Amino acid sequence: MIGAYTISAICAPAAVLAVELTVLRTGILRRGRFWAAMAITLAFQIPVDGWLTKLSAPIVRYRPSAVSGVRWPWDIPVEDFGFAFALITLTLVLWERTRLAATAGYE
């Protein structure tokens, strides 16, 4: 049985990518700057999320049946990276969309 968080952590990034590719279409996924920002933000997620999820003194705890049990690096549930990828992608896509809308408004 696949945990609910595992399923959502796979579906959420796919859903956000689908929204970008079919509805918002900012073209941000073709830009190196997007992937560079993603790589940097996910790298900083490791110390921050690592602190939040460390098993010795957890700030956030997960129901074992909701997750795969794969925790890496440190004690971070791998699902958190799916959550973060979706969160960051949606943020940058909407920001870009807002900028494009503002630019279009001036024309």
Place this chain on the structure above:
Amino acid sequence: MDSWQYLLVLGACVAVTLPLEFVGGARVYRRPKALLATLVPVLACFAGWDLIAVHHGEWWFSARYTLGLRLAGLPIEEWLFFGVVPVCALLTYEVLGRGMDSLKSRAGKRSRS
């Protein structure tokens, strides 16, 4: 002090990325309308996900490491998380844009001279 842990983690994220706005030249905090237009839908989607997951007991938050203020069942820190983390990503994205613009304009000047 323990109960401040989650808030301090978020504070550290803000403190580390703040120079990107004021030294790095990213314009995120200074575009409050665009920021709000971005954060509101993000908050709706991800706090919604969070609320459902917490409701189903998929994850929960330590009473020891949070202040104890809750809004709709989520610690106040978790609500702030959905402001802080997107802003960190936006500052990174904007600063990279500035860097690429200045590289381009430098390259442009060189090709003109």
